[in-house]
Amino acid sequence: MPYINVNNDFAGIRGLMAFSPETAEPMGELANALLKETEGLSPAERELIATHVSYLNECFYCHNSHGEIACIYLNGDRELVDNVRKDYQHANISNKLKSLLNIAAKVQQGGKFVTTEDVEAARKQGATDKDIHDTVLIAAAFCMFNRYVDGLGATTPTDLSTYPPRAQQVAERGYGKHIFSGAQPAAQKV
Amino acid sequence: MPYINVNNDFAGIRGLMAFSPETAEPMGELANALLKETEGLSPAERELIATHVSYLNECFYCHNSHGEIACIYLNGDRELVDNVRKDYQHANISNKLKSLLNIAAKVQQGGKFVTTEDVEAARKQGATDKDIHDTVLIAAAFCMFNRYVDGLGATTPTDLSTYPPRAQQVAERGYGKHIFSGAQPAAQKV
Numbered sequence: 001m002p003y004i005n006v007n008n009d010f011a012g013i014r015g016l017m018a019f020s021p022e023t024a025e026p027m028g029e030l031a032n033a034l035l036k037e038t039e040g041l042s043p044a045e046r047e048l049i050a051t052h053v054s055y056l057n058e059c060f061y062c063h064n065s066h067g068e069i070a071c072i073y074l075n076g077d078r079e080l081v082d083n084v085r086k087d088y089q090h091a092n093i094s095n096k097l098k099s100l101l102n103i104a105a106k107v108q109q110g111g112k113f114v115t116t117e118d119v120e121a122a123r124k125q126g127a128t129d130k131d132i133h134d135t136v137l138i139a140a141a142f143c144m145f146n147r148y149v150d151g152l153g154a155t156t157p158t159d160l161s162t163y164p165p166r167a168q169q170v171a172e173r174g175y176g177k178h179i180f181s182g183a184q185p186a187a188q189k190v
Numbered sequence: 191m192p193y194i195n196v197n198n199d200f201a202g203i204r205g206l207m208a209f210s211p212e213t214a215e216p217m218g219e220l221a222n223a224l225l226k227e228t229e230g231l232s233p234a235e236r237e238l239i240a241t242h243v244s245y246l247n248e249c250f251y252c253h254n255s256h257g258e259i260a261c262i263y264l265n266g267d268r269e270l271v272d273n274v275r276k277d278y279q280h281a282n283i284s285n286k287l288k289s290l291l292n293i294a295a296k297v298q299q300g301g302k303f304v305t306t307e308d309v310e311a312a313r314k315q316g317a318t319d320k321d322i323h324d325t326v327l328i329a330a331a332f333c334m335f336n337r338y339v340d341g342l343g344a345t346t347p348t349d350l351s352t353y354p355p356r357a358q359q360v361a362e363r364g365y366g367k368h369i370f371s372g373a374q375p376a377a378q379k380v
Contacts, residue, residue: 003309004319016323022227023327026219033212057300103341111340112248119193129194133210133342140337147330150301151293152323 003153010180011155011162012061016148017180024180027145031175034138035069040130044073045097046138048084049104053139055085056108059146061156068167096125100135107139193343200370201345201352202251206338207370214370217335221365224328225259230320234263235287236328238274239294243329245275246298249336251346258357286315290325297329 006019017024035046047070054062067081074080083091088101099122106113114136122132149156157163169178196209207214225236237260244252257271264270273281278291289312296303304326312322339346347353359368 003304003306004322006319019319020323020327022223023220026216026223029216030213030220033216037212058302107337107341110247111337111342114193114341114343116193116343129196129209132194133206136341137210137213137338140334140341143337144330144334147297147301147333148327151297151304151326151330152301153304153306 001153002155009155011157012065013145013149013154014180016152016154021177021180025177028175028177028179030141031145034134034141036174037134040128041100041134042073044070045100046134047073048081048088048093048097049101049135049138050142051081051085052088052101053104053108053142054146056105057143057146057150059142059150060158061149061154062142062146064160064163065167065170068163069170071164072167072171094125096122096127096131099125100127100131103132103135104139107136108143111136111140191343192345199345201347202255203335203339203344204370206342206344211367211370215367218365218367218369220331221335224324224331226364227324230318231290231324232263234260235290236324237263238271238278238283238287239291239325239328240332241271241275242278242291243294243298243332244336246295247333247336247340249332249340250348251339251344252332252336254350254353255357255360258353259360261354262357262361284315286312286317286321289315290317290321293322293325294329297326298333301326301330 002015004019006015008015008018010018017027035050036043037046047066050066051063051070054066063085067085071078071081080092084093084101088098099118103114103118103122106115106118119132127135192205194209196205198205198208200208207217225240226233227236237256240256241253241260244256253275257275261268261271270282274283274291278288289308293304293308293312296305296308309322
């Protein structure tokens with residue numbers, strides 16, 4: 001049960017977004033601009049950054065939701081997603097993505113934790129200005145999304161089988177209004 | 191100098207937004223929805239919450255920018271703004287706003303720091319579901335904005351006299367595109 005009466009039974013951020021569509025719309029548009037963008041980082045890499053930051057923030061709802069979306073983009077490689085979530089330094093990903101996850105983890109602690117050396121290390125692995133910009137903003141945005149969900153005590157399904165159907169919907173349709181409006185099949189009210 | 195080449199000389203978040211208009215637009219719309227809204231909390235109260243959270247995050251650019259906007263709404267009472275920024279418990283504000291600033295400060299630490307007791311305390315002071323929702327999301331959003339600014343090392347003017355002209359513009363026109371686009375008088379390129 002969330003701390004406030006959201007007047008709906010959607011789980012996680014969806015329940016909060018349905019309560020406040022005025023703020024939900026730009027949040028959905030920001031998520032689309034950051035996570036569905038294909039220039040530079042791939043959607044899979046973007047969702048992996050979101051998953052790792054959400055894991056660091058201990059946001060169960062978000063790291064499972066975005067981990068599942070990353071998993072779809074990675075053809076079901078859930079083991080890779082789990083490795084990036086918990087121990088990206090030893091995961092089977094590029095050195096470039098590792099250097100960006102290092103920056104993302106610094107941002108999770110606070111903006112001032114990022115150093116010139118962190119940025120230079122990413123550049124040496126081929127990261128562009130846009131890659132670095134997007135990494136910092138994805139990490140920063142998930143410090144918002146995670147706090148929104150947990151700060152209002154949003155309903156968090158513990159049954160992991162409820163996450164893949166929602167992830168499929170987001171992978172196909174993006175972070176649009178469908179996330180928080182309209183009737184949903186009962187099985188997806190999670 | 192920011193960590194990336196933003197190709198403009200706007201200061202603070204404006205320089206980053208001009209570099210990335212696709213993400214800047216929804217961020218501006220979210221700021222408008224959260225900070226210019228007049229239902230429930232006043233714009234002054236909203237900017238005070240933003241200022242306090244930015245101060246806790248040690249984001250010099252943001253706590254001075256939003257402190258100046260709050261100051262305009264409060265008829266120039268800079269002392270009150272400074273008291274809320276640094277020690278709201280002893281500031282001359284309502285007990286309701288104090289109880290909401292307590293929640294905002296918990297959100298700054300992390301979403302899970304907010305307790306049922308914090309929320310109940312705010313309700314006892316007259317806070318509605320919308321007040322609590324908006325407080326949590328303003329605090330969460332500034333955990334994003336602050337990290338975006340400092341995580342990319344945005345240019346931060348140290349001359350405090352440069353903040354009031356920008357604050358006046360935002361107070362009058364909101365957080366629209368004018369913030370990061372179009373020619374600005376040289377004196378406002380800060």
